[in-house]
Amino acid sequence: MKVNVIIPARLGSFRFPNKSLTEILGIPMVIHVMKRAQLCNIIDNVYVATPDNEIADCVRKYGGESIITVGECRRGSDRVYEAFKKVGGDIVVNLQGDEPLVTPAMLKLAIDTLQEDDSLSCVNLFRYISYDEAQDKNESKVVTNPDGIALYYSRETVPTTWLGEKEIKYKAEVAVMPFTADSITDFANLPMGELEDIESNDMLRFVEHGRKVKIVESPDFALSVDVPNDIARVEKLMQNDTLYHEYSDT
């Protein structure tokens, strides 16, 4: 059983130019993600998939492996597929380059959950967020059935607070997404979904084609970086984080 992690990363982002290479405590964000994934002992290899030479050079400088992608990638998972075709693996994890607080326990839980049930195409982690946090359109909220199978993902606050109920806990998607070799191939060959495009969410392609995606609660707190303001919050959290010290000193 070979498990590969592929981190799709680009320089271009209108809201946050150069996001992947932004330094957090002196180390570029994408390198944090790579180093932290390498600490997970069930993972064989970690790659950064990118169309940008600048990112590839940076990865090399920190002793990592990158794969240059050339195709027109509709979504992050399509870029992961392009890289997967070169490196293979039985399980391939799409790990977003903007999750600098990812932990080995998070990766392990997502991978184990996928392997326990062969009817699943993919697994996502989530963390509970408050009503106020759920107002942020950068966060994809997910609604599931009682077994944790995803029904829908939206930038809106689903489920509703129509009845004035603000005590509802919302589930925010955490972008740690393991696929099997078959399911990543399936993903890349499916036409883009309409809702996938509108909501800008990879997983909706599976949902719209009737595939099963399971959502499990993240065992650790994670905060994705969407806007420059998030960096300061992440730096504060990372300083008190034991994992950081395992790779920052080397």
Add this chain to the structure above:
Amino acid sequence: MVIPVRMASTRFPGKPLKNILGISMIEHVYCRAALCKKVDEILIATCDKEIMDACKSFGAKAILTSIRHERSVDRVAEAVNNLDCEIVINLQGDEPLVTPDIIETLIKKMKEDKLINCANLVSKIDEEEFNSPNTVKIVNDLNNNIIYFSRESIPSKSKSTDEEFEKYKQIGIIAFRKKFLLTYTDLPSTPLENIESVDMLRVLEHGFTIKMVKVEYKGVGVDVPSDIPRVEKLMANDNLLSQYYLNN
């Protein structure tokens, strides 16, 4: 066909008996449904004596059901439990602009595709309805199955490059195979069903599918008192009204 109605409504108490152009809302719904030739029998299911009396006055068959039902689909299930029928249409009592054509479209779909357990009519909506929490919006997969219902404005406009995508609402007209309706009513109610206050989410949360059937429909459901003048205006220009009102 069953029309579930009750007097108690938090946002609009006494709703079914409200006057619209001279007759009660429930009478409009009943008379308009009766214009559909594909429906064998229409039954009004209610827990209120007042509505039973009103039904008698305009000649509709009514059945007294439990006061305990939280969801109208459960009331419909109770009403048809001992009836011999294959397809049950749940027509909400707050859809006074229902037309026989859209009911017929729904029945046709159920007869064509025997694999469908339940089907819900949906129609395109404008910006105003899209943004109203009283309107239940739907999103669907590529096989025309409904995947979620919400009172939020879904799908979200916040990331879309094209704001002109089509938006759909749930119409309160749902067809069930009788067998599946009885399955539904035995299922425990579910978290999203209760949060969104949408009966059909129970179906999705238990892993069953709901087919959507698109129709052109300009009608609006009556949720709050201010909907009544809107309905009256639409109804006054409607060629169905004369088919049942003058005969009264």
